[in-house]
Amino acid sequence: VYNRSKYWPPGPRGLPILGNIFQLQGLSWYKFYRMEGSVWYDLYCPVVSLNLAGQPMIILNSHKAASDLLNRRSSTYSDRARFIVGGEILTGGLNFGLISYNDRWRRMRRAAHEGLNVQAAEKYRPIQEVEAARLVNHLLCDPDNWDAHLRRSAASTVLCSVYGWDPIGPKDDPVVQRINDITRRMARAAIPGANLVEIFPVMNHLPMWIAKWKREGSEWFAKDTKMFKSFLSDVKEQATTGKCKPCFSVSLLENQEKLRLDNEEAAWVAGIMFAGGSETTSSALIVFILAMVLYPDVMLRAQKEIDEVVGRDRLPNFGDYDKLPYIQATVKEVLRWRPVAPLGVPRRAAESDWYEGHYIPKGALVISNIWAMNRDPELYPDYDEFRPGRFLDASGQVNKKFSDMASMGHVAFGFGRRICVGMNLALQSLFVDIACILWALEIDKATGNDGNKIVPSRDACVDDGVVVRPAPFVCKFTARANVTDAMSDHIKGDSVM
Numbered sequence: 001v002y003n004r005s006k007y008w009p010p011g012p013r014g015l016p017i018l019g020n021i022f023q024l025q026g027l028s029w030y031k032f033y034r035m036e037g038s039v040w041y042d043l044y045c046p047v048v049s050l051n052l053a054g055q056p057m058i059i060l061n062s063h064k065a066a067s068d069l070l071n072r073r074s075s076t077y078s079d080r081a082r083f084i085v086g087g088e089i090l091t092g093g094l095n096f097g098l099i100s101y102n103d104r105w106r107r108m109r110r111a112a113h114e115g116l117n118v119q120a121a122e123k124y125r126p127i128q129e130v131e132a133a134r135l136v137n138h139l140l141c142d143p144d145n146w147d148a149h150l151r152r153s154a155a156s157t158v159l160c161s162v163y164g165w166d167p168i169g170p171k172d173d174p175v176v177q178r179i180n181d182i183t184r185r186m187a188r189a190a191i192p193g194a195n196l197v198e199i200f201p202v203m204n205h206l207p208m209w210i211a212k213w214k215r216e217g218s219e220w221f222a223k224d225t226k227m228f229k230s231f232l233s234d235v236k237e238q239a240t241t242g243k244c245k246p247c248f249s250v251s252l253l254e255n256q257e258k259l260r261l262d263n264e265e266a267a268w269v270a271g272i273m274f275a276g277g278s279e280t281t282s283s284a285l286i287v288f289i290l291a292m293v294l295y296p297d298v299m300l301r302a303q304k305e306i307d308e309v310v311g312r313d314r315l316p317n318f319g320d321y322d323k324l325p326y327i328q329a330t331v332k333e334v335l336r337w338r339p340v341a342p343l344g345v346p347r348r349a350a351e352s353d354w355y356e357g358h359y360i361p362k363g364a365l366v367i368s369n370i371w372a373m374n375r376d377p378e379l380y381p382d383y384d385e386f387r388p389g390r391f392l393d394a395s396g397q398v399n400k401k402f403s404d405m406a407s408m409g410h411v412a413f414g415f416g417r418r419i420c421v422g423m424n425l426a427l428q429s430l431f432v433d434i435a436c437i438l439w440a441l442e443i444d445k446a447t448g449n450d451g452n453k454i455v456p457s458r459d460a461c462v463d464d465g466v467v468v469r470p471a472p473f474v475c476k477f478t479a480r481a482n483v484t485d486a487m488s489d490h491i492k493g494d495s496v497m
């Protein structure tokens, strides 16, 4: 049993045997950071330890600690925490985002990397430009359901990039709904302590008829595998008749033998992209809308840049990227200000280790507190303000000041060998969606029945497991000048209903 020794990183006092388990239960990431009414980062130190009924948990709060351990000692810290429900029962060890740092992870990760690295991601740009135009059209035609449009758009972008499908419309919702359900089940199961069996693994030996989570999880796994396999075999069939558009799955199938992936592994490499990419990207877009409502001066400056570079006769596209540094900085600030995966995805120490005089036991859960790092007061003095300008130098270009942190200026995508494999796709989506939305729409506070402007909460949030997004809020979208004419070519045949 975990016995707090003087060598271990400091942490809050807990109960005998159960340790800090009750301090964690029912606490979302936000309270977790502000435990006991205080900010953890101030209360404790860069590395903190907790005891979950015998399971040590280490929280990395500083860039230095995360970089020293997750980047520089990656052979020890690239393992994932064991997720009995999310990684084993629901996904049969085939969700490479949740499995151990082993041969299967290497093969599956490589397959994903080949289809999503910086160069490979460029081939999805035409899909993303079409999706951005459709998103803008939906926001113009049906502004009240704006968050549903953001979600549809993010889901459609990932599915079209992965399977070469035509854009998903609202009427195709059943498929998206089903994949969304898979994502939600996995995300919930990935929170440390979400299922008792994770804390007391011995419960995993209970027979199916007693263990409901095991029975239901196995049924889901069988159904989900069947669906992912059928998506991939459709691509295979279309590819042989030359009907399939270039997409992630086509290159996956071409490389399947070289990468030594069996059919189930290949189906899950593709299938899991939706889980990783849809909710995260749409949540970041919701953060962007919240920021625009709360910071109209930022919106005006961004629109000025777009109008000067793009004009009013066409939508922005990837060709404008280099000339839109303020939009690039806005994307960074969205990911820094409210990182949508504020505690990342838990790692596990594969070996015992010493760090700055503290002992980290083998098997400890290791959590990167991305939220705390993105609010480091030394790097971002006014860290709770949305201020893209912090990423620009005096000449208005993206500065090199933040060149570590994977050259991004924030750590929203995680660290080291397990850094988000889909980040290039996500960054492209955010850039083109944000540029097109700002080009086409004014985003403003809605007016309440009493005639007053409704100011959304800057802190309220919905915690779906790994992904956290702002709580639902109302706002007002208004078309800017000349939008409909300039868009007509992009949205032929598109309908909101």
Ligand code: HEM
Pocket (backbone or CB within 6 Å): 096, 097, 098, 109, 158, 272, 273, 274, 276, 277, 278, 280, 281, 284, 339, 340, 341, 344, 345, 412, 413, 414, 415, 416, 417, 418, 419, 420, 421, 422, 423, 425, 426
């Ligand atoms: C705003 C968008 C996104 C954010 C903020 C985000 C964030 C993250 C974070 C924090 C991790 C854990 C990294 C670590 O352990 O250090 C992660 C892992 C992962 N992400 Fe993303 N992500 C985003 C979009 C995407 C997209 C678009 C895809 C796929 C198309 C994707 C697929 C994955 C996968 C498969 C993993 C697991 C990687 C592994 O364990 O090897 N993500 N992401």
